[in-house]
Each structure stands twice: as C-alpha cells, then as structure tokens.
Amino acid sequence: MPSAFAHQITKYNPAHCDEHGRYNGSEDTESDHGPVEAAYLEAIAAFARDSGIDRLEIREPQVAGFVNFGLEAPVDGHGLAGLFPPDLTGYHDGAEVSMPVALELIRVMLRGQGAWCRLEQQNTFTVHVGWDQYVYVGTDRACEAAVARTSELGLFAQPITASPYAADLEEPEVTQAADEDFWLQVRAELAAPQTLLLEETYLGNATRWHRLTENNLDTVRAALGPRALLTIWPDLAPDVDAVLASYPEYATVDFVWEEPNGTIRHVTVDETDHRQLTALVKGAKAACFLPLALDDRHPLFHAALPDSDGVLRARW
Structure with missing residues (x-):
C-alpha cells in the first residue's frame, strides 16, 4: 500500500468510539445497498480522481470458499455476474479494470457477496475493503479534495499509518516461478x-x-x-x-x-x-x-x- 498517505473510510463517527477505537454507536455493520453504499463508492471515486487514476489492477483475487467470512450469504457467481463471464475470465491477479468496474468490485466486497481482492495502481494508489464496512485507500498524494468530498457525503476519512489489510510483501509463501x-x-x-x-x-x-x-x-x-x-x-x-x-x-x-x-x-x-x-x-x-x-x-x-x-x- 502506498505509504505516503493512507485513509480509513468509514460511516462510523469517531465521536462514537471508545478509548480503544471500538465503535459503540447505532450504525449497522452490513451494507445498506442504498445511499450509504453509494457514498462509499463516490468517496473512492473522488480519491481516484484526485490521484489521476482511471484504471486499477486486480491483486490477490478470491472467491467464496469452504469457509465464508462475509456477513451476507454468498450469491451465485460470487457477486461477479455481469462484470465477468461465468468462467470468470478476466478476473485474475494482474488483470486491469476500468474505474467503473473497480467500483462495482468494491460494491461486491461491501456486500460480502463472495469475491474479494485488492485494487492497485503500482505504487500510486490502492483500495481494499476490510471487515464491517471499513475501506482503506492509499495514495501517493494528499487528496485534500477527496477528503473534503468524503466528509460532504457523510462519511469519515481518517488518516492512518497503513491499512491492517495491506499486502505482506516481506515473506511470500511461494517464491519459485513455474519457469x-x-x-x-x-x-x-x-x-x-x-x-x-x-x-x-x-x-x-x-x-x-x-x-x-x-x-x-x-x-x-x-x-x-x-x-x-x-x-x-x-x-x-x-x-x-x-x-x-x-x-x-x-x-x-x-x-x-x-x-x-x-x-x-x-x-x-x-x-x-x-x-x-x-x-x-x-x-x-x-x-x-x-x-x-x-x-x-x-x-x-x-x-x-x-x-x-x-x-x-x-x-x-
């Protein structure tokens, strides 16, 4: 994740968090499939615009497996129907997608429908979804306009050191290439x-x-x-x-x-x-x-x- 600027985007008001940062307000941990979800997507789009990003690379893509950790039940096609063919051609590590497709992938992840991935643009931009509607954006610039837009949308863009879900690049499990x-x-x-x-x-x-x-x-x-x-x-x-x-x-x-x-x-x-x-x-x-x-x-x-x-x- 780009280390220059990282933000946690959330619908949870920090004023309603305890001294350990745990939210104790009334917001639900599931997506509303409506205006709040749309606000998340608009906030992410604002960060992409500020960063000059119009395409993102899919990294570490997953689908629902033996154990599903999403709050909502997985759907047929892992939520990817309409975005990719039934055999999921084009949904793989390293595939490039447009911002509209990237935002739809974020929607799938907010709903916990089965698919999950990180979305990146080399060392300049990354976005991924964590637990309970927390979204993490990393950029190589401050993106003040996007932070302000996130606030206008009723969400909170909190500066953080790094995402807890950032890719671990230090010790990959597999280092041998199938050459x-x-x-x-x-x-x-x-x-x-x-x-x-x-x-x-x-x-x-x-x-x-x-x-x-x-x-x-x-x-x-x-x-x-x-x-x-x-x-x-x-x-x-x-x-x-x-x-x-x-x-x-x-x-x-x-x-x-x-x-x-x-x-x-x-x-x-x-x-x-x-x-x-x-x-x-x-x-x-x-x-x-x-x-x-x-x-x-x-x-x-x-x-x-x-x-x-x-x-x-x-x-x-």
Missing part, C-alpha cells in the same frame, strides 16, 4: 513413467485439477490461468474403496476424485460429513485425500506462473 526449469523437472518426473496430479489454483479458493502425463503436459500447460499457483502431487489411487477407508479421522481434508467421464472434482470434508462420500463418488475411477493444514502439505512441486516476461509477480 522452463520447473517444467523440465515435472517432465523428468513424468518420464518414470507415471501420472501426476496438478492442483491449479487460479483464484483464491478456486481450483482446477489435472492428471498430467507426458502426452498431455504441453496441452494442460497452455491452458493454465494467469499467475496460477501450481501444486503437483502424486497421482490419484485407483482403489477408491481403500482411499475412502483411509480417511484421516478428526481432520478436515480435500477429497479429490476422477469421475467416470474423466472430470476431476474435489470436495472439502471433515469428520461430520466424510461418510457421505461413498454415495457421492460412486463409480469414481481414482481418488485421494489431500491435507489442508500447511504443515501437513508436502507436494512434489510448488510454484506460481510468472508473467510473459519471466517475472514472478503473483503474491501467493
């Missing part, structure tokens, strides 16, 4: 010969699965999403009954299986619902359990796709 050396490693593993399982995370909480062979590797690689996180595991096991019997008790895990038509699906299960898997995966050709806890995940390879110039910019 030519990476793919040579994968190809060598496939030459054993064997089949591998590729987990392609193309958005936060959105994953596609592929069974890799020497013959299909180039085809799969060409269709991967921009800046996707790639995790390569040993192949699915053909004895599905044995896999089901090996469920790790009292654990929440991903269950991955190949359907009779070759489609690979997954579902997150815990001890309360794993017994329903037998009916769900009837006829499956192969399957496996994969741990969710980071300390328990030990894939064969783990990398992120670089941009066309070879630079790894994804912040997984």
Whole structure:
C-alpha cells in the first residue's frame, strides 16, 4: 500500500468510539445497498480522481470458499455476474479494470457477496475493503479534495499509518516461478513413467485439477490461468474403496476424485460429513485425500506462473 498517505473510510463517527477505537454507536455493520453504499463508492471515486487514476489492477483475487467470512450469504457467481463471464475470465491477479468496474468490485466486497481482492495502481494508489464496512485507500498524494468530498457525503476519512489489510510483501509463501526449469523437472518426473496430479489454483479458493502425463503436459500447460499457483502431487489411487477407508479421522481434508467421464472434482470434508462420500463418488475411477493444514502439505512441486516476461509477480 502506498505509504505516503493512507485513509480509513468509514460511516462510523469517531465521536462514537471508545478509548480503544471500538465503535459503540447505532450504525449497522452490513451494507445498506442504498445511499450509504453509494457514498462509499463516490468517496473512492473522488480519491481516484484526485490521484489521476482511471484504471486499477486486480491483486490477490478470491472467491467464496469452504469457509465464508462475509456477513451476507454468498450469491451465485460470487457477486461477479455481469462484470465477468461465468468462467470468470478476466478476473485474475494482474488483470486491469476500468474505474467503473473497480467500483462495482468494491460494491461486491461491501456486500460480502463472495469475491474479494485488492485494487492497485503500482505504487500510486490502492483500495481494499476490510471487515464491517471499513475501506482503506492509499495514495501517493494528499487528496485534500477527496477528503473534503468524503466528509460532504457523510462519511469519515481518517488518516492512518497503513491499512491492517495491506499486502505482506516481506515473506511470500511461494517464491519459485513455474519457469522452463520447473517444467523440465515435472517432465523428468513424468518420464518414470507415471501420472501426476496438478492442483491449479487460479483464484483464491478456486481450483482446477489435472492428471498430467507426458502426452498431455504441453496441452494442460497452455491452458493454465494467469499467475496460477501450481501444486503437483502424486497421482490419484485407483482403489477408491481403500482411499475412502483411509480417511484421516478428526481432520478436515480435500477429497479429490476422477469421475467416470474423466472430470476431476474435489470436495472439502471433515469428520461430520466424510461418510457421505461413498454415495457421492460412486463409480469414481481414482481418488485421494489431500491435507489442508500447511504443515501437513508436502507436494512434489510448488510454484506460481510468472508473467510473459519471466517475472514472478503473483503474491501467493
């Protein structure tokens, strides 16, 4: 987040906060889907105008997953219907959008409909939504007119040192680029010969699965999403009954299986619902359990796709 000027934009009057900054007034923590929400969007637009910004870059995009932290129930399409195609083409890390689309993304986040991202313009501007209708804007200039406009709209633009939701750029989890050396490693593993399982995370909480062979590797690689996180595991096991019997008790895990038509699906299960898997995966050709806890995940390879110039910019 640009460090020169940062503001917390909120509908909560600071006069109604206690000595710890906790709001104790009567404002609701949900969006009103009306004039207050519109005021937020106009305030953000004012900061963008003051900063000379008319396009923003999507960073760390997510959709609703196994656990949803929004106050409102997620909607079909994660609130992105009408903004992006059903397959969410164009909603990915690094994609540029116009300010009108960026403001609609802010609306989706204010409503907690499922999608979330940061919106940035290099080191000059950033905006993202936190909990309870708090919005954070960072700029490389003071934006006095935008601060005044925010006040006119009945909102409060409070100067802060930095957003608590600013991207952590110090220690990225994934530092290896899925470059030519990476793919040579994968190809060598496939030459054993064997089949591998590729987990392609193309958005936060959105994953596609592929069974890799020497013959299909180039085809799969060409269709991967921009800046996707790639995790390569040993192949699915053909004895599905044995896999089901090996469920790790009292654990929440991903269950991955190949359907009779070759489609690979997954579902997150815990001890309360794993017994329903037998009916769900009837006829499956192969399957496996994969741990969710980071300390328990030990894939064969783990990398992120670089941009066309070879630079790894994804912040997984």
